[in-house]
Amino acid sequence: MNNGYIIRGGKTLSGKIKVESAKNAVLPIMCACLLTEEQCVIESCPKITDVLNMVKILNKLGCKTKFEGENLIIDSSLAKNVALDNSLTKELRSSVFILGSMVSRFKKASVSYPGGCDIGLRPIDLHINAFRELGVIVSEDGGEINCVANKIVGNEIYLDFPSVGATENIMLLTAVSDGTTVIYNPAKEPEIKDLMNFLNKMGAKIVGAGRDKIVIEGVKKLHGISYKAIGDRIEAGTFLIGTAITGGEIEISGIKAENLAPLLNKLVNNTCNIRVKDDIIYLKSGLNRKGFFIDTRPHPGFPTDLQPQMLALACVSTGVSVIRENIFETRFKHVGELVKLGAEVTVKDRVAIVTGVERLKGGEVYAHDLRGGAALVLAGLNAYGKTMIHDVKHIERGYYAFEQKIKRLGGDIERF
Numbered sequence: 001m002n003n004g005y006i007i008r009g010g011k012t013l014s015g016k017i018k019v020e021s022a023k024n025a026v027l028p029i030m031c032a033c034l035l036t037e038e039q040c041v042i043e044s045c046p047k048i049t050d051v052l053n054m055v056k057i058l059n060k061l062g063c064k065t066k067f068e069g070e071n072l073i074i075d076s077s078l079a080k081n082v083a084l085d086n087s088l089t090k091e092l093r094s095s096v097f098i099l100g101s102m103v104s105r106f107k108k109a110s111v112s113y114p115g116g117c118d119i120g121l122r123p124i125d126l127h128i129n130a131f132r133e134l135g136v137i138v139s140e141d142g143g144e145i146n147c148v149a150n151k152i153v154g155n156e157i158y159l160d161f162p163s164v165g166a167t168e169n170i171m172l173l174t175a176v177s178d179g180t181t182v183i184y185n186p187a188k189e190p191e192i193k194d195l196m197n198f199l200n201k202m203g204a205k206i207v208g209a210g211r212d213k214i215v216i217e218g219v220k221k222l223h224g225i226s227y228k229a230i231g232d233r234i235e236a237g238t239f240l241i242g243t244a245i246t247g248g249e250i251e252i253s254g255i256k257a258e259n260l261a262p263l264l265n266k267l268v269n270n271t272c273n274i275r276v277k278d279d280i281i282y283l284k285s286g287l288n289r290k291g292f293f294i295d296t297r298p299h300p301g302f303p304t305d306l307q308p309q310m311l312a313l314a315c316v317s318t319g320v321s322v323i324r325e326n327i328f329e330t331r332f333k334h335v336g337e338l339v340k341l342g343a344e345v346t347v348k349d350r351v352a353i354v355t356g357v358e359r360l361k362g363g364e365v366y367a368h369d370l371r372g373g374a375a376l377v378l379a380g381l382n383a384y385g386k387t388m389i390h391d392v393k394h395i396e397r398g399y400y401a402f403e404q405k406i407k408r409l410g411g412d413i414e415r416f
């Protein structure tokens, strides 16, 4: 079946790796390719399942897509408006980002409610409210979102919460528009800035990504470009935590340390030794891992996408760790699985209290979502004995060649 990993824990992760382009940068950039009739090239695009699903969505819309080596080529010259049904959108939360691009390009769109990781309610009210304020008529009908617009007219949008997806969707919707759009309280994640850079290279006029407001001066037309997205901070973070949890030493390249500052700070306190040079982070695991406190927040706060992996580290760090998840309601599904591996964790509402044990022990567990699944892999690498992880398809949504990279770093991992 090849749907699981068998890990024999106890080997350290040590060596060098280079991170892939960031999943969360590449996905909205793929949607942006729909905004021009000219060909775009996404350089070094990871062939993760989320990307392959987005390729299917673009193909369904009549785009021509192909991988040439590592580069993904997208030609949207013949794209046409097609309703995207549940069979395509259920696998991928980011299918909602295509809505902004579709409305911009076709002036109408019909998309089934998006899927993705089951980690909370994940409503899209902020996207829909913003679309309405920008001149789009939106109706919802039995799990379908239907949009129609004569033209997109700039406006001032205040986001109640700095939603990553809503910020990106507004940028995609208004890059080509009449007038100026201002997004107050936008998300500040590095991937937002990367989308701005991509759109600006295409000819858009956007300033302010990463700051308190983003200003989008609508242009008439965008053109095709070739672009390499930023490195994946979550992949880098996962391998850094994997090194800490196994007692190894790693050199990770292709990543800006400033994009991982909240994690590096926690790992130093956990007694890791960290050095940074240009786009390289070196980490040597400390001898006495210490418990810590984490409070997930929008960027530049601690990223929710690294919470599960840090929770795995907390399981084998001395003393009590407290982990509060503020972004997603039900992002603790990995806890029940970690407990099967000998972890001592209790969860109350959005807070997990972890009492460190010396080492986890092997067992049979299930990945329920992408980052929670990665946390189980890290836990298995620490545990003594054999750990079987089922449903790793969730992990492969966002990590390219995960087990090969772990193997190269010395981990004992096989597929079954």
Ligand code: UD1
Residues within 6 Å of the ligand: 023, 024, 025, 027, 093, 094, 120, 121, 122, 123, 124, 125, 126, 127, 128, 161, 162, 163, 164, 165, 166, 187, 304, 305, 327, 328, 329
């Ligand atoms: C993106 C990332 C995901 C990351 C998350 C938070 C991509 C492809 N995915 O997801 O990996 O975990 O940011 O950093 O980039 N919300 C609403 N209404 C909305 C939109 C969001 O209530 O209209 C809520 C969500 O339910 C959630 C929170 O806001 O609780 C964060 O969501 P958001 O920032 O939009 O995350 P995503 O774009 O889904």
